[in-house]
Amino acid sequence: MAECHDSSTATLPPLSGAEGRSHVVAIIGPPNAGKSTLFNRLTGLHQKVANFPGVTVEHHMGKVKLEGGREVFAIDLPGVYSLLPRTEDERVTHDVLMGTMKGLPRPDAVLLVLDSTNLSRHLMLAAPVLAVGLPTLVILNMADDLEKRGGGLDVAALSAQLGAPVALVSAYRGDGFEKVHQFLAGATNTPERVAARMQLPVLQDIPHCRQWAADVGAGGKYRAPAPPIWTRRLDDVFLHPVLGPLIFVVVVIAVFQLIFTWATPLMDGVAAMIEASGHWVGGMLPEGLWKSLLIDGVWSGVGSVLVFLPQILLLFLVIGILEDSGYLARAAVIADRTMARVGLQGKSFIPLLSAYACAVPAIMATRTIENKRDRIATILIAPFMTCSARIAPYTLIIAAFIPNNRIIGGFLGARAAAFLGLYALGFLAAVLTARVLKSTVLKSGKTPFILEMPPYRWPTLQSLGLRLLDRAKVFLHRAGTVILSVAVILWILASLPLENGKQPPIADSFVGQIGHLVEPVIRPLGFNWKIGIGLITSLAAREVIVGTLGTIYGIEGNEENAGLQNNLGLQKALHQDLTPGGAVALLIFFAFAMQCFSTIAVVRRETGGWRWPIIQFSYMTGMAYVCALIANQAITRWY
Amino acid sequence: MDVKYHISESVGVPKMNLTDLKQGETGVLDSIKLPTDDARRLMELGFVPGLSVTSAHSAPGGDPRVFRVDGSEIALRRETARQIQLRPGSGPKHK
Numbered sequence: 001m002a003e004c005h006d007s008s009t010a011t012l013p014p015l016s017g018a019e020g021r022s023h024v025v026a027i028i029g030p031p032n033a034g035k036s037t038l039f040n041r042l043t044g045l046h047q048k049v050a051n052f053p054g055v056t057v058e059h060h061m062g063k064v065k066l067e068g069g070r071e072v073f074a075i076d077l078p079g080v081y082s083l084l085p086r087t088e089d090e091r092v093t094h095d096v097l098m099g100t101m102k103g104l105p106r107p108d109a110v111l112l113v114l115d116s117t118n119l120s121r122h123l124m125l126a127a128p129v130l131a132v133g134l135p136t137l138v139i140l141n142m143a144d145d146l147e148k149r150g151g152g153l154d155v156a157a158l159s160a161q162l163g164a165p166v167a168l169v170s171a172y173r174g175d176g177f178e179k180v181h182q183f184l185a186g187a188t189n190t191p192e193r194v195a196a197r198m199q200l201p202v203l204q205d206i207p208h209c210r211q212w213a214a215d216v217g218a219g220g221k222y223r224a225p226a227p228p229i230w231t232r233r234l235d236d237v238f239l240h241p242v243l244g245p246l247i248f249v250v251v252v253i254a255v256f257q258l259i260f261t262w263a264t265p266l267m268d269g270v271a272a273m274i275e276a277s278g279h280w281v282g283g284m285l286p287e288g289l290w291k292s293l294l295i296d297g298v299w300s301g302v303g304s305v306l307v308f309l310p311q312i313l314l315l316f317l318v319i320g321i322l323e324d325s326g327y328l329a330r331a332a333v334i335a336d337r338t339m340a341r342v343g344l345q346g347k348s349f350i351p352l353l354s355a356y357a358c359a360v361p362a363i364m365a366t367r368t369i370e371n372k373r374d375r376i377a378t379i380l381i382a383p384f385m386t387c388s389a390r391i392a393p394y395t396l397i398i399a400a401f402i403p404n405n406r407i408i409g410g411f412l413g414a415r416a417a418a419f420l421g422l423y424a425l426g427f428l429a430a431v432l433t434a435r436v437l438k439s440t441v442l443k444s445g446k447t448p449f450i451l452e453m454p455p456y457r458w459p460t461l462q463s464l465g466l467r468l469l470d471r472a473k474v475f476l477h478r479a480g481t482v483i484l485s486v487a488v489i490l491w492i493l494a495s496l497p498l499e500n501g502k503q504p505p506i507a508d509s510f511v512g513q514i515g516h517l518v519e520p521v522i523r524p525l526g527f528n529w530k531i532g533i534g535l536i537t538s539l540a541a542r543e544v545i546v547g548t549l550g551t552i553y554g555i556e557g558n559e560e561n562a563g564l565q566n567n568l569g570l571q572k573a574l575h576q577d578l579t580p581g582g583a584v585a586l587l588i589f590f591a592f593a594m595q596c597f598s599t600i601a602v603v604r605r606e607t608g609g610w611r612w613p614i615i616q617f618s619y620m621t622g623m624a625y626v627c628a629l630i631a632n633q634a635i636t637r638w639y
Numbered sequence: 640m641d642v643k644y645h646i647s648e649s650v651g652v653p654k655m656n657l658t659d660l661k662q663g664e665t666g667v668l669d670s671i672k673l674p675t676d677d678a679r680r681l682m683e684l685g686f687v688p689g690l691s692v693t694s695a696h697s698a699p700g701g702d703p704r705v706f707r708v709d710g711s712e713i714a715l716r717r718e719t720a721r722q723i724q725l726r727p728g729s730g731p732k733h734k
Contacts, residue, residue, distance in 0.1 A: 081683035086676060118710040121685050206682040207689070210709075224710060231712075239696035239705065333698045333705065333714045340716070448677050448719040452684060453705055453712040 023072045024105055025064075025184060026096055028129060029113030030122055031079030032454040034141040036060075038113055038171035039076040040462050042180070047466070059092075066185045075107070083128040097132050109135040111180070116140035116168060117151060117225050117455075123213035124206070126162060136164045137183040144170040145455070151225030158220025166220075172460060231326075231455040238330045248334050251327070255318050257416050266310035267395075274303040289495065292503065297491030300554035302479055302547060308395065309475055312388040316471045317464060319357055324459035328353070332451055340449075342431045343438030348378040352430070355385035356423075357471075359599045363606055373442040377434055379606055380616050383599050384430035384592070386423045392543035393590050394422055400571040401583045425591050429623070482597075486537050486544050490551050506552060525589065525625070526582025526632035538595045545590075549574065581635035585628035593624035654727060657706060657720035660694035666725035667691050668708070673722045685709030686723060 029035045039047070043062030060076040077096055078089035085091035092101070099106025112129050114122035119140065130136055138159075146152065146168075159166040165183060169176030237243055278299040285291040322328045331353075339348060348366075355362035362382045366375045386394075398418050405414040412420075494511040495503045506512050507529075514536070515529030522532050530552050534545035553573045578586065594600070594617045603613040660666055668688050671678040685708040686692070695712060697704035702717040715723075 081680070084679075121709045121711060124683065206679060207687050210682075210687045210690075227707075235696050235705070239698070241697075241699050245699050329714075333703055336703050336714075336716065337698060337700060448673065448681075449703060449714070449716045450680060450684060450719070451703075451714040453714060 023108040023184070023186075024075065025072055025109045025111055026075050026077055026107040027111045027113060028077045028093055028097070028125075029079060029139075029141075030081050030115070030125055032452055033079070033113045033115045033122060034171045035076060035079060035113045037460060037463055038111075038139065038141060038169070039074060040460075040466055041171050041174055041177065042074055044462075045466075045469075064181075064184055066181060068185075070185065072184045074111075075104075081125065083125075083132075097129070097134070107134060109137070109183070111137050111139055111183075113139045113141050113171075115142050116146045116153070117142050117149065117228075119153070119222050120210075120213050120217050120224070123216055124209045126164075126216075127209055127212060130162065130164055137180065138162055138164050138166045139180065140166060140168045141171050143168045143176060144173050145228075146225050149225030149228065150223075152221075152223045153217075154221040158216070158222070161216045161219040172457070228455045234456050235330070235453075238327065239333065244330075244334055248331055251322075251331070253412065253420070255315075255322075257412065258314065258318060261413055261416055263311040263314050266314075267307050270310060271303075271307045274299070274306060278303065289503070292495065293488070293491055296554035297487050297551055298484065300487075300547070300550035302484055302487055303550070306479055308388075308392045308543065308546075309472065311391055311395070312475060313468050313472060315388050315391070316357055316468055319354070320464050320467045321459050324457065324463055326454045326456040329451060329453050333453075336449060342434045344374065344377065344434050348374065351378055352382060352385055355382040355387060358387050358389070359383045359385070359596065360602050363599070363602050366606070373438075376607060376612065377437045377442045379603055380437060380612065381430040381433050383594050383596065383616070383620065384426045384433065386426040386591070387542075387596075389542040389596065390422075390426075390590055392546045393538070394419060394587065396546055396549075396570060396574065397578075397583055397587055400574045401578075401580060422587060422591055425588070429592055433619075482541055483544055483547055486540055487547050487551055490533070490537060490548055494552065511552070524632065525585045525628045526579055526636065527586065528577060530577060531582075531586065535589070535595075538590075540595075540597050542590060542595045546570070579632075579636065580639070581632040584635055585632035588631050589624045589628040591624070592620055592627060594620035655725040657692065657694070657704075657715070657723045657725070658717055659725070660692075662694050662697070665691050665693040669724045669726040671723050673719070677719075681719075681723070684713050685711050686713075689726075692723075692725075 027035055027039055039060060039062065042064045043060075046065070047060050047062030059078065062074050062076075064072045064074050066072060075096065077093045080090045080093045082090065083094050083097065085094040095101040096104060096107065097110070110129060110132070112126060114125065126138060140146075140153070140155075153168070155166050155168050165179075167176055167179035167183070169180065238247060278295055281299070282291060282295045285294065322331070351362045351366045359382045362385070363379050366378045366382070398415050402415050402418050406412070490511060493514070494506055494509045496510050497504065499508070503509075507516075511533055512529065515533045518532040518536065519527075519529045522535065527535070530549065533552060534548045537548040538545035550570055553570060574583075600613045600617060603616060604610055607613070654669070655666060657666075668686055668690050670688060671681055671686060673681070686706075687709065690709050693707040695705040695707050698714075703714045704717070704720060705712050705714045706720070
């Protein structure tokens, strides 16, 4: 390891002017420098995802607790290679550093995070960032890797070269953070002056910049580490001409198997807990309307959606492991030829893959695609990818209609296979749509596919944990707002008009009347009026249909077994209500239809108007209707 | 490390580009024949004229291919790699 007896004091200037305002420190660095890991180390649980006003680049903001109870706000900016505002990410980083970002004060200081194992290249970003003139701590991350691979540097010498304090840390292991805290605390109030700063290069000229970086590195006695042996060995396997694609397919299948088979015991556990608590609460309440609202409306409605929390978290866990380990970039390389065939570029792969979790962050992630037409095409097809909200209705319908037999030599369950089929269906719809769009209205020149391969790393428990916590919060927030309000409104409409002061049979209620009104339209698809209600409420969010059916069957079941319908009961009821043709049609409808207010809102914001979201909604929902109709008619006729 | 913006004077000599490197072979970067923004992006990622580049793993069928340059590994499609030229006589060498 390098000598760490750096004499320069790393400090933040004292609070100036703005009384009572905490210091704001911006964390910037190139992609793959370990910025997020460092941010997580610094802020732990005191962070939240936020959007910059006016733009949709997501960023994390958090509080760093310092000794003596002081706090500093840290903003994790998008990863950039330069400060030239070309992409939206770069513009955001540029604007924040310059203090021209609306709603944000200019940062008081900057933490510049660079990869110490790749210093000569990463130092190129130091030139424009130091030129901004804010107090900057240059953090050389991945110190553990640098040491392990036989590299090193002289921190004090490098600090003198840069004219800025330098800290060598390992965000992964949590080493070297004393200096970062010391910088943030601004222990002494005298901003240092380092005279011997290297002349900063002209920023436009990259070869010149690169030469400057090499000189600074040499002045800092930088010894580049040996190549990452393990990464190369793993790539020999993961990017092997034959093994590579094979492993890719096995990984995809394993992910599905994990999410749809192993999640079952967890989901059963949550379902049992919700049911038991419902019985317990129900038992303490007197019979009547209030009990019905709470148990049949809220508990059934919200509870039947909450059941899917373990499964959704498991999906995000798997995506997190794939991404943090570095495998995702390799998967993108293997998948690129397929992407090219439908006219999309490799950069669309990452947004489309995250669309498997949720279309909203996926659509935001398209900001990294510089080509506007490619970006819109990616936005338009992203909601076809099977997002986690579809898991709820899919699981319910599949469990109700498909026995859990093992197929393909016992490796894959029949239900997992059905899931895989639905995922393939969504993917196919996306691919065909992309092809049509890219060969007609959104034709464009080619943008180069450039993707950096990060070294393989073990994902840290902290990063994975924070990711899951984030998603759980989003999911529970939705369950507590959208799904709860839909459940309550639905219960009210299902309980009115009162007959002799009592709830009417559900078929005579307002909900029943609305359902019967839409029934002629959906009858050819094999759906009855109850499913129709579910389709209407699921326009808000797909998973709402499960809660809606939970509520409808909950109220309906009132006469016989005044209690909560558990998921098994819901499956049985659905099995009686749908023909196999209708079940397949319902699955297909959910695969294609755009039932998600959040997605419509984010598409409007991203494309700057109502034109694209309206086109997208009509196209997807029209396609859903036609395909569901064909499926139901064909199955009913031939079987 | 020697980094210079190199403009080749050897006009007319058939130049090698990145796609001429077989897996494991190394050459020295000369120029990038792409629009300014794309060329800048590539240079920011390490494809700076004068640096050496090694052809590494690839997706099945050889496209896209991963190149080792300036301490990083970057995947490029064949159509992009073809526009990145090597210094005449610099490669291919087997490392």
